[in-house]
Amino acid sequence: MADFDLEALSLTDLRKLHKDIAKAITTYEERQKAEARAKVETFARELGYSLAELVSTATKITRVPVPPKYRHPENPALTWSGRGRKPLWFVEALSAGKAAEDMAIG
Known part of the structure; x- marks a missing residue:
């Protein structure tokens, strides 16, 4: 990790650094999600399902209307x-x- 004096940076440099860090965090999270999705898809395939099949059935909740009292x-x-x-x-x-x-x- 780079060691540098934040106090020595200008406001413009600090804002650019902030923007670069935010972008790095976002891309890191996206890579982690993609990696997790790939692992889950592989596991689902090993069980004979597609990930879409497993997700779509898990989110379907049907409510039975309650009769009037x-x-x-x-x-x-x-x-x-x-x-x-x-x-x-x-x-x-x-x-x-x-x-x-x-x-x-x-």
Whole structure:
């Protein structure tokens, strides 16, 4: 590693050095990622898969919709599953004296 006196460098030289270091770090990281990717691809091939096959199946997450648990007393098109933030109509019905069981479906 080069030993030099940073105090002796001009602002222009320091900025150039900073830019060169940032570029060196970026290219080093890119080389490391490429090397890791090549190793993983080789390992996947040894197991009989492509890396794309393994990555695409690992990232697929399907969520099953939760059936509604509560229905608006006057507008049956408005429903709520009971998860997440309470809808305004539900909060208003509770404050008006209705019980959650009164709005329960089934």
